[in-house]
Amino acid sequence: MSKEKILVIAVKMPDDNEHRFKSSLKELAALSDTAGGEVKEVVTQNRQHIHPAFYLGEGKINEIKRLVDELEIDLVISNDELSPGQLRNLNDRLETPIIDRSQLILDIFAKRAHTKEGQMQVELAQLEYMLPRLHGKGIELSRLGGGIGTRGPGETKLETDQRHIRRRIQDIKRRLKIVVKQRDQYRKRRRTNEAFQLAIVGYTNAGKSTLFNRLTESKSLEEDQLFATLDPLTRKIRLPSGFQALITDTVGFLQELPTTLIAAFRSTLEEVTEADFILHVVDASNPDNEQQQNTVIELLNELDAQNVPILTVYNKKDLLKRELIPMHYPYIFISAFNEDSLQELVEKIESLLKEEWDNFIIELKPSEGQLLNRLENETIINDKSFDENANRYIIKGYMQTNHPLQHILKE
Numbered sequence: 238m239s240k241e242k243i244l245v246i247a248v249k250m251p252d253d254n255e256h257r258f259k260s261s262l263k264e265l266a267a268l269s270d271t272a273g274g275e276v277k278e279v280v281t282q283n284r285q286h287i288h289p290a291f292y293l294g295e296g297k298i299n300e301i302k303r304l305v306d307e308l309e310i311d312l313v314i315s316n317d318e319l320s321p322g323q324l325r326n327l328n329d330r331l332e333t334p335i336i337d338r339s340q341l342i343l344d345i346f347a348k349r350a351h352t353k354e355g356q357m358q359v360e361l362a363q364l365e366y367m368l369p370r371l372h373g374k375g376i377e378l379s380r381l382g383g384g385i386g387t388r389g390p391g392e393t394k395l396e397t398d399q400r401h402i403r404r405r406i407q408d409i410k411r412r413l414k415i416v417v418k419q420r421d422q423y424r425k426r427r428r429t430n431e432a433f434q435l436a437i438v439g440y441t442n443a444g445k446s447t448l449f450n451r452l453t454e455s456k457s458l459e460e461d462q463l464f465a466t467l468d469p470l471t472r473k474i475r476l477p478s479g480f481q482a483l484i485t486d487t488v489g490f491l492q493e494l495p496t497t498l499i500a501a502f503r504s505t506l507e508e509v510t511e512a513d514f515i516l517h518v519v520d521a522s523n524p525d526n527e528q529q530q531n532t533v534i535e536l537l538n539e540l541d542a543q544n545v546p547i548l549t550v551y552n553k554k555d556l557l558k559r560e561l562i563p564m565h566y567p568y569i570f571i572s573a574f575n576e577d578s579l580q581e582l583v584e585k586i587e588s589l590l591k592e593e594w595d596n597f598i599i600e601l602k603p604s605e606g607q608l609l610n611r612l613e614n615e616t617i618i619n620d621k622s623f624d625e626n627a628n629r630y631i632i633k634g635y636m637q638t639n640h641p642l643q644h645i646l647k648e
């Protein structure tokens with residue numbers, strides 16, 4: 238399939254810092270690529286204000302129109318979210334399909350969603366985005382032919398009739414409620430099983446899935462593309478002491494995620510707040526890593542996850558050309574490709590848990606094998622010996638403060 242030829246338009250305002258502006262354009266190009274397009278040209282304009290009717294100045298529109306014809310552009314994408322009016326006016330003037338950054342991201346999510354729940358969440362976000370933009374000539378005219386921005390989840394074409402959209406939104410909301418309830422029950426069950434939960438979060442393309450796969454020997458989609466992972470995936474992991482936990486790979490974060498998307502994915506994202514420990518994976522080799530770290534932290538705060546302990550994992554250290562000063566503590570530098578790095582990481586996680594947890598010594602009779610087994614799986618054991626005279630196992634280790642086995646220590 239040939240790539241859609243894309244022209245990007247972007248307004249730089251006086252208080253946009255030059256570096257951030259450039260990196261947002263770079264990100265838009267990467268997003269375009271992920272969606273199956275190719276950016277042929279970028280037109281930028283410095284302005285005091287966004288033009289209320291046209292986004293950029295009217296003079297600029299003529300220049301863009303010329304370029305669109307000359308380069309045979311299939312699709313124009315604006316770097317910022319456009320109002321319904323701006324979208325309509327630009328479409329009229331350019332006579333070319335136009336979408337904004339939000340639609341582009343929604344389109345990628347639509348392509349990437351695989352579970353029923355993910356698909357419903359994305360479609361809901363898309364429909365909520367479209368609804369106010371459908372008066373008179375709207376998106377449906379802009380993108381009659383299909384392509385980036387018109388796709389719903391699972392390659393279906395998005396509904397464009399207002400009445401149908403309203404009905405569809407109600408329908409999805411109802412079905413999502415049921416799914417969320419089921420997941421809540423599953424979550425509660427996991428809670429009562431007291432499985433310790435680690436969550437991997439981070440900016441898109443940081444290397445979360447790579448790390449997840451190496452740590453669990455599983456196959457979460459890892460790709461040099463944005464939003465390779467949409468649906469959270471959970472596996473068992475065993476730390477060096479034998480301690481067993483669950484670890485979850487999650488959807489990557491991004492600057493300026495469309496608000497309808499955050500709302501729709503809220504229940505998925507909120508799983509992070511239920512975690513006992515967060516691994517915040519950062520692509521240390523990315524020049525924008527500082528901004529990316531801030532974006533992730535802001536989103537975590539928005540989700541009310543600030544009380545969960547976080548280890549910042551500076552990944553891709555093999556690509557690091559100059560020294561990077563960590564923004565957060567505790568932290569570790571690793572390369573997810575490197576075995577030794579992974580070993581250091583799991584050891585670091587254990588040592589941080591030990592700092593937080595209560596240490597214990599307990600004597601067990603040889604007949605208490607089942608209890609010993611539980612301790613081995615659910616706590617971090619430092620030392621285990623057998624006292625022949627007393628005919629007792631002596632176990633030394635660390636246990637989570639609210640662990641159900643705490644009571645046996647007090648006896």
Ligand SMILES: Nc1nc2c(ncn2[C@@H]2O[C@H](COP(=O)(O)OP(=O)(O)OP(=O)(O)O)[C@@H](O)[C@H]2O)c(=O)[nH]1
Pocket residue numbers: 439440441442443444445446447448458459460461462463464465466467487488489490552553554555556571572573574575
């Ligand atoms: N050089 C190098 N590349 C890495 C390392 N870890 C991951 N990568 C590469 O970085 C790219 C992104 O990795 P993923 O694991 O898919 O990233 P992700 O954070 O899961 O991305 P999303 O799911 O899109 O949010 C892939 O091409 C990986 O091979 C590393 O330590 N060193």
Ligand SMILES: [Mg+2]
Pocket residue numbers: 445446447458459464465466487
């Ligand atoms: Mg991933």
